[in-house]
Amino acid sequence: MSRSSRSRGRLAAAAALTTALTATACGGGTTTDGSSNDDPKTLTYWASNQGPSVEADKKILTPELKKFEKKTGIKVKLEVIPWDSLLDRILAATSSGQGPDVLNIGNTWSSSLQSSGGLLPWTKKNFEKIGGRDRFEPSAVAAAGAKGEPPSAVPLYSLSYALYYNKEMFEEAGIDGPPKTWKEFDATAKKLTSDGRYGVAVEGGNPVENAHHAFIFAKQHGADFFDAEGNPTFDKPGNVKGVKQYIDLLANDKVAAPGNAEYAQNQTIKDVATGKAAMMLWQAAGSTLKPLGMKEDEYGVAPIPVREGQQDAVNSMVAGINIAVFENTDNHDGALEFVKFMTSDAEQKILNKTYGSIPPVKPAQQDAAFAKPEQKILREVLSNTSDPLPQVPDESQFETLVGTAMKELFADAAAGRTVTEEAVKQRLTKAQQQMQK
Known part of the structure; x- marks a missing residue:
């Protein structure tokens, strides 16, 4: 796609965000090729590109997804999506009903996507299924949706x-x-x-x-x-x-x-x-x-x-990556189990160490790796001189x-x-x- 046509596509998709998503929030439960994903032993996951390349992310995430499969018997079909096309893909998936079960979103998009009704609300009951809301840094959860409403996603990586x-x-x-x-x-x-x-x-x-x-x-x-x-x-x-x-x-x-x-x-x-x-x-x-x-x-x-x-x-x-579940996924229980795995103390340490980010899960922050000079600067900036984008x-x-x-x-x-x-x-x-x- 040419630069000009890509720009027109982005603008058209964004301009229709609230009306299109509200009207057609039929969520996940489908694979990226549009086929039904009602197999409880299979999940589709869209991961945002965090490493130096899409291929690098696949190498980082694939062993962790294998751990999840060994633990639960649920296979995860992974697609890593570059940032310059991620929002387009999310909007198209939500409006068409052809999307993943679980996906990453930039925390700045939380309120926009929350207003669509297309993402699973993280109520107290849903948080309890992954260990409770108190495990997460309050500032990270605050950047996961509009104030006073259940968050639309769960913090995965914190950044500045x-x-x-x-x-x-x-x-x-x-x-x-x-x-x-x-x-x-x-x-x-x-x-x-x-x-x-x-x-x-x-x-x-x-x-x-x-x-x-x-x-x-x-x-x-x-x-x-x-x-x-x-x-x-x-x-x-x-x-x-x-x-x-x-x-x-x-x-x-x-x-x-x-x-x-x-x-x-x-x-x-x-x-x-x-x-x-x-x-x-x-x-x-x-x-x-x-x-x-x-x-x-x-x-x-x-x-x-x-x-x-x-x-x-x-x-x-206030930067960060959140993990979200499409509201109408056909694999609700498996999706929640996957979010629980990705936000477990052990995985939070592994993934945030690898990506150089800060764990939003409080127990994982105690690892010595997050006291290194780079992480120290990032945490100080995040705590003292960062502002959230408008929610x-x-x-x-x-x-x-x-x-x-x-x-x-x-x-x-x-x-x-x-x-x-x-x-x-x-x-x-x-x-x-x-x-x-």
């Missing part, structure tokens, strides 16, 4: 954004440590941009990543993308400034490569691991840097910079529309077209108008 940097490139350039402010960041990135190498890499072709950074940068400019009533305010001055600041890494500052405008499959991580770029703003990247040949002592981790004079400013969203039904449309507008702005910049503040405002205004239709 941080600045990752290539230590060797810093040393070669005579840079002592990571930047703490954006002024320092700009100077550092420019110093590191030369001879075909760049100061930073960004995933400009990934709408979800773009929207996350829009939220963070706009917060530092004192703005929000929704007002207190949940109405979109995309083109407020602070949002425009925040989005332009991020786009300018490629457009104006030229510290990111033009090719980054098309990055949507974790190429950013490979560029840092191979020395093509010195820095990136990423979630729990250690687990993906290592398979690419970068040792733990070869990369550094620090909080994302803030503007000059700011203290305790937001520099991450409103239209949140997933925000990610699609604003993220796609930014993708288009990155494409303009890569093509040599000037990206002005007015151009950013026009794209955000258009995105806001599409939300209101």
Whole structure:
């Protein structure tokens, strides 16, 4: 599918989210080829891409799924889905009735998908079947649906954004440590941009990543993308400034490569691991840097910079991956048993260690692996300087529309077209108008 047709498909699917999902929330119980899945000894599972590639995730998850099969007799059919197509797939599955039994969702989509009625509500009774709600960090559960309603999913991996940097490139350039402010960041990135190498890499072709950074940068400019009533305010001055600041890494500052405008499959991580770029703003990247040949002592981790004079400013969203069950799965008991397995203390330690994330299950956090420098930074950011994305039904449309507008702005910049503040405002205004239709 071409870039333009993919964008139109995403926008159409997101615009129809509430009405289409509410009308046709016939959930899972089918395989990805549309055949019925009423076999109690078989489950289908859509996992989000957490590692350096889809194939890497299959290698990580397959042995764990075999453990589950040996323990319960239930076979799990796995499909790992990249982030740039995951929301599309979920929306299509819910509206068509052809989807998995169990799936991963970004925690930012929880309220949007919750409003559809397509996901199993995690009532007290359902939580008791997997060991109880008290096992989970309250902040992680709070990011699993609208306040006052049963969560639409269960926390699986907790994450926050941080600045990752290539230590060797810093040393070669005579840079002592990571930047703490954006002024320092700009100077550092420019110093590191030369001879075909760049100061930073960004995933400009990934709408979800773009929207996350829009939220963070706009917060530092004192703005929000929704007002207190949940109405979109995309083109407020602070949002425009925040989005332009991020786009300018490629457009104006030229510290990111033009090719980054098309990055949507974790190429950013490979560029840092191979020395093509010195820095990136990423979630729990250690687990993906290592398979690419970068040792733990070869990369550094620090909080994302803030503007000059700011203290305790937001520099991450409350990030994480949740595991959900389609409401109308034909294998309800097996699906709950699988969620119980994936959120067990033992599996939480294994999976979160592998992915470099933080276990949302409290007993699993006591493992020494989660006291390492990278995890320490992530936990501090998550606890002290992160804000949740708006828990409103239209949140997933925000990610699609604003993220796609930014993708288009990155494409303009890569093509040599000037990206002005007015151009950013026009794209955000258009995105806001599409939300209101």
